Amino acid sequence: ETGVTQSPTHLIKTRGQQVTLRCSSQSGHNTVSWYQQALGQGPQFIFQYYREEENGRGNFPPRFSGLQFPNYSSELNVNALELDDSALYLCASSSGQSYNEQFFGPGTRLTVL
Amino acid sequence: AQSVTQLDSHVSVSEGTPVLLRCNYSSSYSPSLFWYVQHPNKGLQLLLKYTSAATLVKGINGFEAEFKKSETSFHLTKPSAHMSDAAEYFCVVSRPIKAAGNKLTFGGGTRVLVKP
Numbered sequence: 001e002t003g004v005t006q007s008p009t010h011l012i013k014t015r016g017q018q019v020t021l022r023c024s025s026q027s028g029h030n031t032v033s034w035y036q037q038a039l040g041q042g043p044q045f046i047f048q049y050y051r052e053e054e055n056g057r058g059n060f061p062p063r064f065s066g067l068q069f070p071n072y073s074s075e076l077n078v079n080a081l082e083l084d085d086s087a088l089y090l091c092a093s094s095s096g097q098s099y100n101e102q103f104f105g106p107g108t109r110l111t112v113l
Numbered sequence: 114a115q116s117v118t119q120l121d122s123h124v125s126v127s128e129g130t131p132v133l134l135r136c137n138y139s140s141s142y143s144p145s146l147f148w149y150v151q152h153p154n155k156g157l158q159l160l161l162k163y164t165s166a167a168t169l170v171k172g173i174n175g176f177e178a179e180f181k182k183s184e185t186s187f188h189l190t191k192p193s194a195h196m197s198d199a200a201e202y203f204c205v206v207s208r209p210i211k212a213a214g215n216k217l218t219f220g221g222g223t224r225v226l227v228k229p
Contacts, residue, residue: 092157
């Protein structure tokens, strides 16, 4: 069974640029959630995708957008990058029931200069 | 609304001594509660979860937590710390959202240092 994978591992961008982060969910999982973890803080919920539809969103501006594909993999897009977007971005997959565990990937470390 | 407060940002213990990580939660509904561990440069790993069954929950690596509704607490304990327990620990409350799925709300984390 393959776990949750994310790419790239690290990324450096400059302010104002756009970035796309990718996540492959664990086999059999149809739900993907994205979280932002700033240095020294707990992860914060960005949004969740269930069967290719957005299924809930946290307190993030519209320049954070996402996509889920028919194979349940997912992308997180961030436009007009700001310095405060520097963080570890975590993807988690689950099988879609509210009580089920979310399995996390290793994350993508984004640095905005 | 839901929130989680981890009462200690850092905990230092000696190897072989007990570990206690404190967590209080706030939730307007019956919560599901989790403890996750994050080792450096690794993803989050679930230690244990409470989902309205037994109030004393046993997890992996000898950890356990007790759900106390009257105190709105979900403290994590381990009888004897091991060097490999040095990591960041997160207390998490879960809320069901539309359709299937849930949103996790994390506490600020507790960094555990284990001294030899």
